[in-house]
Amino acid sequence: MPVHAADFTAKEVTTAMFGAAAGAKLDYSGRDLSGLDLAGLDFKQAQLNKANLFGTDLAGANLSGANLAGARLDRAVITRADFTAADLTGVTMLRPTIYSGLEPDQREAPRFRGANLTGARIMAVRLDGADFRGANLTGADLAALDYPWGDDRGSPQRAVLLGCDFSGATLTGVRLRFAVLHFARFRGADLSGVDFTKADLTKADLSGANLTGANMTGANLDGAVLSGVRGLETVQGLHLARNIETAIR
Numbered sequence: 001m002p003v004h005a006a007d008f009t010a011k012e013v014t015t016a017m018f019g020a021a022a023g024a025k026l027d028y029s030g031r032d033l034s035g036l037d038l039a040g041l042d043f044k045q046a047q048l049n050k051a052n053l054f055g056t057d058l059a060g061a062n063l064s065g066a067n068l069a070g071a072r073l074d075r076a077v078i079t080r081a082d083f084t085a086a087d088l089t090g091v092t093m094l095r096p097t098i099y100s101g102l103e104p105d106q107r108e109a110p111r112f113r114g115a116n117l118t119g120a121r122i123m124a125v126r127l128d129g130a131d132f133r134g135a136n137l138t139g140a141d142l143a144a145l146d147y148p149w150g151d152d153r154g155s156p157q158r159a160v161l162l163g164c165d166f167s168g169a170t171l172t173g174v175r176l177r178f179a180v181l182h183f184a185r186f187r188g189a190d191l192s193g194v195d196f197t198k199a200d201l202t203k204a205d206l207s208g209a210n211l212t213g214a215n216m217t218g219a220n221l222d223g224a225v226l227s228g229v230r231g232l233e234t235v236q237g238l239h240l241a242r243n244i245e246t247a248i249r
Contacts, residue, residue, distance in 0.1 A: 118138045
């Protein structure tokens with residue numbers, strides 16, 4: 001069997017980016033950049049839609065404003081990567097590497113501020129401290145990935161998003177089933193139709209958010225801030241939420 005190789009070497013991509021004229025957007029649409037070491041590279045708003053970035057090292061890379069629609073970032077290293085205002089429509093991020101050490105360091109979290117993550121699948125991740133302020137996550141899937149082999153209880157592998165900031169973001173129809181969202185901030189966010197089934201929202205701040213049609217069945221609302229929340233009367237399963245009596249109204 002032939003050994004798989006990317007379409008370019010890391011040196012070729014790096015040289016091209018450094019040599020790109022001001023305002024030029026290099027086009028790597030649909031190309032295979034998998035496994036390359038592109039850490040710290042300024043992509044200068046390159047066209048990377050439908051590119052294969054499986055296992056690519058993007059630690060500290062500047063991908064702000066880049067077009068990554070439909071790209072594959074499974075197993076990619078995105079420690080400190082900047083996706084501000086990037087187009088990540090329909091992107092997949094299965095088990096990306098977020099932190100350089102064994103313990104999560106929120107200072108190393110990637111930035112998605114103002115990015116378009118419509119329909120994105122970000123699975124089996126720990127994204128503590130990630131910045132999603134003003135991002136569009138309509139229809140995105142950040143839910144539990146699967147059920148581990150040999151687990152008689154059927155416990156899913158939960159997405160852990162401690163301290164993430166979704167303030168002002170649009171999360172219409174997002175799947176956050178089983179997600180751990182301690183101290184997450186959803187101030188003024190559009191959470192209409194979000195599936196929070198069995199999510200842990202301990203001390204999360206949902207003040208001023210729109211929860212119209214969201215599902216809170218089995219969610220943990222211990223110490224969650226619900227002041228000024230809109231559409232609370234339409235929330236499904238709110239009577240089945242845990243620790244609702246400790247939520248701050």
